[in-house]
Amino acid sequence: MEEQNYIRQLRQIMQVRKRGEVPLAFVHTYGCQQNVADSEKIKGMLVQMGFSFTQTPEDADFILFNTCAVREHAEDRVFGNVGALKNIKRRHPSLIIALCGCMMEQEHVAQRIHDSYPFVSLLFGTHQICQFPKLLFTCVTDDRRVFVRGGEEQDRTIAEGLPTYRDGKVKAWLTIMYGCNNFCSYCIVPYVRGRERSRTPQAVLAEFQELVAAGYKDITLLGQNVNSYGKNNGCGVNFAQLLQMLDKTPGDYRIRFMTSHPKDCTHELLDTMANGKHIAHHLHLPFQSGNDRVLKEMNRHYNRSQYLELVSYAKKVMPDLSLTSDVIVGFPGETYEEFCDTLSLIQEVDFTSLFTFIYSPREGTRAAKMPDPVSAEEKSRWFRQLCDTQEQIAAQRCAAAVGTVQRVLVEGRNAKTGLLTGRTGGNIIVDFPGNEDLCGTFQQVRITHARNWILTGELLP
Numbered sequence: 304m305e306e307q308n309y310i311r312q313l314r315q316i317m318q319v320r321k322r323g324e325v326p327l328a329f330v331h332t333y334g335c336q337q338n339v340a341d342s343e344k345i346k347g348m349l350v351q352m353g354f355s356f357t358q359t360p361e362d363a364d365f366i367l368f369n370t371c372a373v374r375e376h377a378e379d380r381v382f383g384n385v386g387a388l389k390n391i392k393r394r395h396p397s398l399i400i401a402l403c404g405c406m407m408e409q410e411h412v413a414q415r416i417h418d419s420y421p422f423v424s425l426l427f428g429t430h431q432i433c434q435f436p437k438l439l440f441t442c443v444t445d446d447r448r449v450f451v452r453g454g455e456e457q458d459r460t461i462a463e464g465l466p467t468y469r470d471g472k473v474k475a476w477l478t479i480m481y482g483c484n485n486f487c488s489y490c491i492v493p494y495v496r497g498r499e500r501s502r503t504p505q506a507v508l509a510e511f512q513e514l515v516a517a518g519y520k521d522i523t524l525l526g527q528n529v530n531s532y533g534k535n536n537g538c539g540v541n542f543a544q545l546l547q548m549l550d551k552t553p554g555d556y557r558i559r560f561m562t563s564h565p566k567d568c569t570h571e572l573l574d575t576m577a578n579g580k581h582i583a584h585h586l587h588l589p590f591q592s593g594n595d596r597v598l599k600e601m602n603r604h605y606n607r608s609q610y611l612e613l614v615s616y617a618k619k620v621m622p623d624l625s626l627t628s629d630v631i632v633g634f635p636g637e638t639y640e641e642f643c644d645t646l647s648l649i650q651e652v653d654f655t656s657l658f659t660f661i662y663s664p665r666e667g668t669r670a671a672k673m674p675d676p677v678s679a680e681e682k683s684r685w686f687r688q689l690c691d692t693q694e695q696i697a698a699q700r701c702a703a704a705v706g707t708v709q710r711v712l713v714e715g716r717n718a719k720t721g722l723l724t725g726r727t728g729g730n731i732i733v734d735f736p737g738n739e740d741l742c743g744t745f746q747q748v749r750i751t752h753a754r755n756w757i758l759t760g761e762l763l764p
C-alpha cells in the first residue's frame with residue numbers, strides 16, 4: 304500500500320534526523336470524541352513512523368493540533384495556542400507544526416493560518432486523515448508548506464485498516480459512520496465533515512471483536528448521527544440491527560453510542576437497548592430546545608411532544624435509563640418565554656446531566672444570518688438559570704441513588720481523593736476505596752454518599 308511506503312520512508316528520515324534517537328510527537332485534540340478517535344488513528348500512523356509521544360511541546364519534533372469548529376471560543380483558543388508555538392519553532396527550526404480537523408476545513412481559517420502563521424508547515428482537513436503519511440512526507444522531503452483540505456466530492460470511500468493508538472486500556476471509541484446530512488441551522492459539522500458515510504457492518508464487527516478480545520470493557524460507537532447508520536451504504540443493516548449484531552459478541556463489556564438524533568431514534572432501537580445483554584442503559588439524546596418554534600428554526604425535524612413521547616417510551620422499556628442531552632441557550636430570536644419551555648422540559652424529563660451551551664454563531668450556517676437581538680448578558684443569565692435548575696435535578700437524582708448497589712467499571716484512581724473511580728452503566732461517576740488491581744474490572748458497589756453528580760460507595764464482596 305502506498306501509505307505504508309511513505310510511513311517506511313518517514314521512519315528512515317526521522318531516524319537519520321534524530322541520529323538514532325526516538326523522535327517525539329505532541330498531539331493535542333480539541334472538541335468531540337470523533338476528533339479523539341481521529342487523533343488515535345493519526346497517532347497509530349506516527350507510531351509506525353517510529354515516533355513516541357511527549358506531553359511537552361518544547362521536546363517535540365512534530366506538533367499536531369486536531370481542531371474543532373463547533374464553537375467560536377474553541378477556535379479562538381486554537382489560534383492562541385498556535386501563536387504560542389512560534390517561539391518553540393524559533394528555538395527548534397526542524398520542528399514540524401501541523402494542524403488538522405474540522406476548523407481547518409473552513410476556507411477563511413486555512414487562509415488565515417497560511418497568511419499569519421508561516422511557521423505552520425502542514426494543514427489538512429477531515430477528509431485527508433488517511434493521506435497523512437504522504438502529506439507529511441511531501442512536507443519533509445520537499446521542504447515546503449503543504450495545505451490540503453476539502454475533497455469529499457472526489458472521495459467518499461472510507462479508509463479501513465488504519466493503525467490505531469488508543470489512549471486508554473479500558474474504554475475505546477469505535478467510529479461507525481462519518482459526516483452528517485441534517486444541516487441543523489446552527490451547526491457547521493455537515494460543512495466540515497461532509498455527507499454521511501457508514502462503515503460496513505463487517506468492518507465494524509471485526510473492529511469491535513478485536514477490541515473485546517484486547518480486553519476493552521466500555522466501547523462507544525461514534526457517529527454524528529448514529530441513528531442514521533446504514534441508510535447511505537445500502538448494507539441493509541440499520542443501527543438497531545448493528546447493535547444486535549455486536550451485542551452477540553461473547554465477553555464482559557458495555558456498549559455505548561453517541562450521538563443520537565431524536566428524529567431517527569426508533570422504538571426498535573430503544574427495544575434493542577432494553578433487551579440487549581451488553582448495551583448500557585444510557586441514552587444521549589440531544590433536544591437542544593423545548594420550544595417548537597425554536598426547534599423548527601433549528602431545522603431539527605421533531606417537536607417537543609415527539610421528543611417527550613420518545614423519552615416516555617424509553618423510560619417505560621428501561622426504568623433504570625440514564626438520559627443525557629445537549630441544550631443551546633439563546634438561539635437567534637429565542638425569547639425568554641421560549642427559553643422557559645426548555646426549562647420546563649428538563650424538569651419534566653429528569654436528565655442525569657446536560658451539556659449546555661450558549662449559542663455560538665458559525666460562519667456559513669443559516670442561523671448565523673438570523674437576527675439575534677438578545678444581549679450576551681441576558682443569555683448568560685438564562686444560561687445560569689438553566690445550569691442551576693439542572694444542578695438541583697442532578698443532586699436529587701444522585702441523592703436517590705444512596706443505598707442502591709451499582710455495577711461499576713473501575714477506570715483508575717481519583718488523583719484528588721486517592722479513591723478508585725469508575726462509572727455505572729448510566730455513566731455516573733462512582734468513587735470507592737479499593738485496590739488498584741481492580742482497574743478494568745466490573746465491581747458491585749453500594750452507594751453511601753452523594754456529592755453533586757459524584758457518588759461515593761463501598762465495594763461489595
Ligand code: SF4
Pocket residue numbers: 483484485486487490491492493527528564
Ligand atoms: S445532527 Fe445537527 S447538530 Fe448534529 S452534527 Fe448533524 S447538523 Fe450538527
